[in-house]
Amino acid sequence: MFFPMFIGGLIGYQLGRFPGLLIGAVAGVVLAQYLRNRLRAKLTDLQSTFIEPMFSVMGSLCKADGVVTRDEIQVAESFFTRFRLSEQQRAMAKAAFNRGKSADFDLDQEVARFRRISGGQPLLLQLFLQVQVSAVSADGAVHPQEHAMLVRVARGLGLSELQVEQLEAMLRGAHSGGQAGSTRASTSQQLADAYKVLGVDPAINDADLKKAYRKLMSENHPDKLAGRGMPESMRELAEEKTREITHAYDIVTEARKSAS
Incomplete structure (x- = not known):
C-alpha cells in the first residue's frame, strides 16, 4: 500500500507541489486497490472457467467402468476443499x-x-490429467475402461500414454501405503512402478538414475511451478507428485542396495 501511495505522491508533487502530493497519494492508493480487485476477480473467473471441464471430465471418467463408486465421489468432493x-x-x-x-x-x-482455455500450458495440462487419474484410482485400481479413457483424454490434451502410466504408477504407490523415505521391502510390481514413475529403464546405471531423479524433482518442484504460474490452490497436487517421485527413487535405490 505504501509504494503506490509514494509513487502517486511523488508524481503529484512534481505537478502541483504539496496539494498535488496529497491528491497523487490518494490517487495511487485508489488505483492500487482497483488493480488488486481486478486481479482477484480475474483469478476467480479463471478458476471458475476451469471448474466446468475439470469436473465434467472427472464425472465421465468415473462412469467409464459402468458405476461411480462412493470412493470416487469422495475424492471428487475432496477437490472442492x-x-x-x-x-x-x-x-x-x-x-x-x-x-x-x-x-x-x-x-x-x-x-x-480445457486445452483451449488453458492456453496449452503444459503445467496446467499435466495437473488436469493428474486430477483425473487421482479420481478414477480412488478405489486403488484403474480399470481397463478407465485407462483407455484416460489415454483418450491425455491425447486430447496433447500428452502421451506414457504420462498416464507414470501417474497411474504414482497412485498405485500412494495406495500401497508407501511413504517417502520408506525402507520396507518392495514387491516386483512396486519396483516396476517405481522405474515407470522415474521414467527410466531398469538397466540404467546408478549415476544416470540419480541425474534422472534430480531432473524430475527440479522440473516438478512446487516453488518452481508456482513461479511459472501454477495457482496456489494446486500446490498440494504438486507436493504429492514430488513425494511420490522421491518414494519411487527410494524403492529403486533400496532394491539396488539389497541386490548388491
Missing part, C-alpha cells in the same frame, strides 16, 4: 460432475475446451 472452491463454485462443480456422467456427454469436446 483442495481447490478452495466457494459455495457457488462447489455447486457448479457438482453440476458439471453429474453432466459428465450423462450418456450424451461429449468427452472429446470438453477436453478440447
Whole structure:
C-alpha cells in the first residue's frame, strides 16, 4: 500500500507541489486497490472457467467402468476443499460432475475446451490429467475402461500414454501405503512402478538414475511451478507428485542396495 501511495505522491508533487502530493497519494492508493480487485476477480473467473471441464471430465471418467463408486465421489468432493472452491463454485462443480456422467456427454469436446482455455500450458495440462487419474484410482485400481479413457483424454490434451502410466504408477504407490523415505521391502510390481514413475529403464546405471531423479524433482518442484504460474490452490497436487517421485527413487535405490 505504501509504494503506490509514494509513487502517486511523488508524481503529484512534481505537478502541483504539496496539494498535488496529497491528491497523487490518494490517487495511487485508489488505483492500487482497483488493480488488486481486478486481479482477484480475474483469478476467480479463471478458476471458475476451469471448474466446468475439470469436473465434467472427472464425472465421465468415473462412469467409464459402468458405476461411480462412493470412493470416487469422495475424492471428487475432496477437490472442492483442495481447490478452495466457494459455495457457488462447489455447486457448479457438482453440476458439471453429474453432466459428465450423462450418456450424451461429449468427452472429446470438453477436453478440447480445457486445452483451449488453458492456453496449452503444459503445467496446467499435466495437473488436469493428474486430477483425473487421482479420481478414477480412488478405489486403488484403474480399470481397463478407465485407462483407455484416460489415454483418450491425455491425447486430447496433447500428452502421451506414457504420462498416464507414470501417474497411474504414482497412485498405485500412494495406495500401497508407501511413504517417502520408506525402507520396507518392495514387491516386483512396486519396483516396476517405481522405474515407470522415474521414467527410466531398469538397466540404467546408478549415476544416470540419480541425474534422472534430480531432473524430475527440479522440473516438478512446487516453488518452481508456482513461479511459472501454477495457482496456489494446486500446490498440494504438486507436493504429492514430488513425494511420490522421491518414494519411487527410494524403492529403486533400496532394491539396488539389497541386490548388491
